[in-house]
Amino acid sequence: MPTSLSRYLFLQTLAPFLVASFVLTGIIWLTQALRMLDVLITQGQTLLTFFQLTALALPSTLIVVLPVSLFCAVLYALHKLIGDSEIVVMFSAGISRARLALPIVALSVLTSLLILSFSIYVAPSGMRELRSRLYEIRGDVATAMIREGTFSNPAPGLTVYVRERDNDGTTRGILVHDGRNLQEPITYMAETGSLIDRGDGLLFVMFNGSIQRVSRQGEATSPATVLYFDKYTYDLSQYMQDRPPLTYESRERYLHELLDPAPDDEYAQRNRKKFFADAHERIVEGFYPVALTLIALAALLPAPFSRRGYASRLAIAAALALGLRIAGFAIANAAVQDLRIVPLMYMLPAAASAISIAFISGVRFDRWWLAAKRTALGLAGRGGLAQ
Secondary structure: OHHHHHHHHHHHHHHHHHHHHHHHHHHHHHHHHHHOHHHHHOOOOOHHHHHHHHHHOHHHHHHHHHHHHHHHHHHHHHHHHHHOOHHHHHHHOOOOHHHHHHHHHHHHHHHHHHHHHHHHHHHHHHHHHHHHHHHHHHOOHHHHHOOEOOOEEEEOOEEEEEEEEOOOOOEEEEEEEEOOOOOOOEEEEEEEEEEEEOOOOEEEEEEEEEEEEOOEEOOEEOOOEEEEEEEEEEEOHHHOOOOOOOOOOHHHOOHHHHHOOOOOOHHHHHOHHHHHHHHHHHHHHHHHHHHHHHHHHHHHOOOOOOOOOOHHHHHHHHHHHHHHHHHHHHHHHHHHHOHHHHHHHHHHHHHHHHHHHHHHHOOOHHHHHHHHHHHHHHHHHHHHHHO
């Protein structure tokens, strides 16, 4: 019986958890995908590359999505069980609150372990690969310049058109218009061509074409001169700007790189406080699924039967969960400036969990408050009599 009950409660929570995770992940993935459309449009990348890049950012998205999805799933599952009177039957059968909460808490612990694995290794690995791929793509002059059937502008005043591009890199129907010099624009046309990487730059070798040059002196324009060629080499290295070295941000570094950065890493040494705070924030992320789950359990599990429903309890639970996450983000940001705040990052979800466990166990804080109030009034009254 207990095993079947635990499995039933676990599955009742798991199903909405998976649905909520899928929906929220899809929404956030869509917003990230829209920001990466420039890679698809301006850099001439394929749809496959686009989906690969967006997939690399998914683990970082799941770190934020999974605790929220679990919280919503627990509220939904408990509300459904209470509405169907299943919780009442379980209590009547002698099942304790702790027994009912155990399988749901077990799911939250599994989620916490999954988030820890994401935040410590999987997410930084994906973001690191994403940064490297974007660095290479944005520095790929050849792909940005030569796009099949499209007029591209890799640099101001330069227009390139290629009618067709074969799998081996051979291009056909080439037009290159160099209008950077307004007094002497040049147009190159060729039947075929190919790119050659010489190590320190790119060469665009064109075959069987012509060069059309026009000279302008004020408002006067001289007739165009046409030069035919069998082979002409166009240097693309002039458009390859010097790029800064690839530097990984804190979210793209592994946990040990944040806690103990390399001595020769100048960027890491300048941001040691931020790296240290971010490292602890990654660890603390694993505490929030359990804390949010306990808040949901504390809101609905001890709730007495009510014909009016439990909208107020659901609203209070949502407000507390939202406040907990906002406070967590605020403390994490403050810890960057003052590392003495780092312990508060751990204390916040731990305190929320402890208070929630107390509510689930049946502790009446209102009685404590009344007793403390009476004690305070009694002491105040004695002090007045003594005077």
